[in-house]
Amino acid sequence: MNNDIEKVLFTEDQINQRLDELAATLTEKYQDKCPVLVTVMTGAMVFSSDLMRRLNFKLNVDYVDVSSYGTEAASGGEVRLIQDLSAGIKGRDVLIVEDIIDSGHTLKYLNKLFAQRGANSIKICAFLDKPDRREVDVKADYVGYEVPNEFIVGYGLDYNNLYRNLPYLGILKRSVYAN
Ligand code: 5GP
Ligand code: MG
Helix, strand or coil: CHHHEEEEEECHHHHHHHHHHHHHHHHHHCCCCCCEEEEEECCCHHHHHHHHCCCCCCCEEEEEEEEECCCCCCCCCCEEEEECCCCCCCCCEEEEEEEEECCCHHHHHHHHHHHHCCCCEEEEEEEEECHHHCCCCCCCCEEEEECCCCCEEECCECECCECCCCCCEEEECHHHHCC
16 A cells, blocks of 8 residues: 555654644634534545544534545536535534645535525635645635645545555555556
């Protein structure tokens, strides 16, 4: 598995340090708000579970699963909800936890959906951000790292549902997906 990685972008130690920083910021912002942490499955599950254990305030946990039509590498912009939230969010402060923002279509869709349901506030916490790839206007409120336009795997991010269990973030060798 490790042989398929071209380059390590962030090691486990670096990730842990960044998680501490993000969690400290969020703990300050969300004290006494009891937000709903909405994890976007499946990619964000590793990030979300590491992050939430560092958050020192009351929160509810929920999740959604979405998919973009077309391939992952070039999402067509149409987003489909595969698994909805288990509870209503009217009047709630929602914190969406996502692995990576690429075109921005996924988060634009979720933002609109949760706004329609009457959330009090909607913020986005994305571990990775590829700003060069943005097709729609979406900004994350909290970002772990800005990353270059490369295909990244590990720490929850997959290629063909593989590599999610890598404890670090890396660039996948082109030879892995070019054949
Ligand atoms: P967006 O709607 O912003 O284009 O799509 C975001 C989703 O595309 C992410 O949640 C992730 O599933 C996928 N994605 C975008 N870039 C990458 C990448 O570099 N590596 C992996 N594994 N998935 C990516
Ligand atoms: Mg995703």
